[in-house]
Amino acid sequence: MVGLWTARLLIEACGSAEAVFSENKKTLTKIPRISPAIAKNILEADPESLSAPDLSFINEHNITPLFFTDPDYPSRLKPFSDSPMILYYKGKANLNADRIVAIVGTRTPTDQGKICCHEIVEGLAKYNVLVISGLAYGIDVTAHQKCLSLQVPTVGVLGHGMSQIYPAAHKPIAARMLEQGGILTEFGPDKGPEREHFPMRNRIVAGMSDAVIVVETARKGGSMITAELANGYNKDVFAVPGRLNDRFSKGCNHLIKAHKAQLLESADDIAYIMRWTEQDPPKEQQTALFPELNENERNLINLIGENEQISIDQLAYQAKLNSSEMATLILQLEFKGLIKTLPGKRFILVE
Numbered sequence: 001m002v003g004l005w006t007a008r009l010l011i012e013a014c015g016s017a018e019a020v021f022s023e024n025k026k027t028l029t030k031i032p033r034i035s036p037a038i039a040k041n042i043l044e045a046d047p048e049s050l051s052a053p054d055l056s057f058i059n060e061h062n063i064t065p066l067f068f069t070d071p072d073y074p075s076r077l078k079p080f081s082d083s084p085m086i087l088y089y090k091g092k093a094n095l096n097a098d099r100i101v102a103i104v105g106t107r108t109p110t111d112q113g114k115i116c117c118h119e120i121v122e123g124l125a126k127y128n129v130l131v132i133s134g135l136a137y138g139i140d141v142t143a144h145q146k147c148l149s150l151q152v153p154t155v156g157v158l159g160h161g162m163s164q165i166y167p168a169a170h171k172p173i174a175a176r177m178l179e180q181g182g183i184l185t186e187f188g189p190d191k192g193p194e195r196e197h198f199p200m201r202n203r204i205v206a207g208m209s210d211a212v213i214v215v216e217t218a219r220k221g222g223s224m225i226t227a228e229l230a231n232g233y234n235k236d237v238f239a240v241p242g243r244l245n246d247r248f249s250k251g252c253n254h255l256i257k258a259h260k261a262q263l264l265e266s267a268d269d270i271a272y273i274m275r276w277t278e279q280d281p282p283k284e285q286q287t288a289l290f291p292e293l294n295e296n297e298r299n300l301i302n303l304i305g306e307n308e309q310i311s312i313d314q315l316a317y318q319a320k321l322n323s324s325e326m327a328t329l330i331l332q333l334e335f336k337g338l339i340k341t342l343p344g345k346r347f348i349l350v351e
Contacts, residue, residue, distance in 0.1 A: 057189045063162055064089045074208040076100065079313035080233060082203060084186035088162060091182015093153040095208065097130040099276065102205045102230075104223040105139025105215035106248050113216035113248065114142050116240055120213060121146040123267025127276050132157060132205055134198075134222070135170055135183070139215045148176050157204050158185040159197040166193040199225055206230040210309075211270055214239040214261060217251035224251050231260050234311050234345045236273060238264035262343075275309065275348060292336075296321070300329055304339060304347050312345040 028034050058065060066073045066087045074095045077083040089095065101124060105113065117139055121131065131147050133140040135156030147154035154177055158166070162185060165171040174183055186204065187197060202222055206212055206229035214237065217223035230237050239261035242249020255261035262273060270276070293301065296319070303318050304310055316326045330347070333339045339347050 057163065058088070061162065062090060063189075066095075072096070076209070076311075076314065077204065077207045079311075079317035080203075080207050083207060084204065087184055087186055087204075088188070089182060089184045090162065091155060091178050091184075093130055093155050093181045095130075095155070095182075095184070097128075097153070099127060099129040099274075100132060100209050101129050101270070102132045102209040102212045102226070103139065103143040103215060104133060104202075104205065104212065104217075104226050106217050106221065106223065107136055107138035107140075108248075109138045109142065109216050110248060113139065113240075117142045117215050118146050120215065120240075120264075120267050121150065121152060124270070125150050125152050127267070127271055130155065130181075132209060134159070134201055134205060135165070135174060136222075137167060139223075141170055141173060144173055144177060144181075148173070148180065151180060154181040156181075156183045157201050158183055158187070159201040160193040161185060161187045161189040161191040163189040164192070198222060202226040203229050206235060207233055209235060211236040211238060211274060213237075213264060213270070214252055214255060216240065216242065216248040218247055219250045219254060221251065224255075227251075227255055227261060234313060236270075236343060236346075237261040238270060238273075240264050273343060275342065296325070296329055297333060300333060301338060301349070305349050309342060309346045309348045312347070315347065 025036065025040065028038075029036055057063075064072070066089055068078060068083065068085055072089075072095060073087065076096075103117065103120065105117070109117070121143055124131065129152070131143060131152055131154045133143050133154070133156060135141060135144060135158060140156075144154050144156060146152075156174060156177060160166055162183065165174045165183075177183060184204070186200070191197070199222070202225050206226050209230065212226060212230040212235055214223050214227050227237050227239070237255065237260060239252035239255040241253055241256055241263055244253070252261070256263050262269070264270065299319055300315065303315060307314075312326065312330075316323065319326070321329070330339070330341075334341065337350055340350050341347055
């Protein structure tokens with residue numbers, strides 16, 4: 001009846017999915033993109049007839065549905081128009097951890113690629129990160145396994161529902177991940193691992209990360225899709241370089257050459273670019289020292305201060321400002337020396 005983005009507008013405007021169907025036509029048509037015809041169709045629809053997930057399976061297997069208005073829904077996904085309306089999650093990791101890194105790569109890595117992946121995870125461990133990947137063969141499962149061995153929280157984003165684990169060989173690994181991480185999907189329990197599901201999965205991996213690391217990939221494939229999506233979401237992308245004629249280095253080398261990824265030699269490179277320190281910085285802000293700030297400027301300062309660093313999409317979403325208003329306020333705060341812009345259109349307070 002309506003697309004995902006329009007459905008989100010409706011729910012945000014009305015407060016809940018249930019409230020959408022109880023509003024009157026006049027109120028609905030005041031919402032952007034809602035024409036009188038759409039409003040009429042909404043009011044004539046039977047909410048009970050709308051498809052719903054298998055609640056008995058969800059309850060039996062302790063799966064948590066996360067609607068996009070839920071506070072536990074990954075906040076990094078919310079600003080994007082293609083983010084899922086609902087996610088299904090099972091595990092213990094915080095999906096809104098302070099630092100989230102995705103590690104992706106080829107399904108058939110070389111021994112050197114696996115060693116490199118291990119070293120990256122080892123280097124990230126001291127920075128208290130959540131590592132996410134797709135639980136696929138190759139670099140994905142290598143990253144998950146190394147996280148498990150080091151007690152680093154790790155989440156696998158699935159391209160199917162939770163009634164199965166694909167590939168089946170990774171079922172024991174997924175079970176272990178539930179204890180110190182989790183598994184996440186947008187697909188209901190009965191959905192299988194269809195080909196078209198995996199590119200959809202990749203946008204979640206890219207969208208809920210602060211940075212995406214690519215370790216060995218051919219010029220085309222799922223890892224390149226994830227990297228391209230991450231660039232579109234203004235995320236930082238890192239790629240491990242390789243030999244010029246190596247088939248599984250061509251993708252990484254291309255990303256670096258095209259300035260779509262930064263060259264990665266170690267996890268410390270990520271920490272440097274992302275301005276991480278091994279100790280979390282204090283988040284107390286003294287906005288009272290800046291009485292010349294207007295209300296919108298103060299609001300942005302507070303939002304940036306509540307996050308170690310925040311992207312322009314997240315900032316605009318949380319501040320409920322349009323792009324032109326955001327650009328003006330950001331420029332004003334930069335002129336006043338209060339904020340600094342990082343690569344990937346991310347912002348931090350100037351100490």
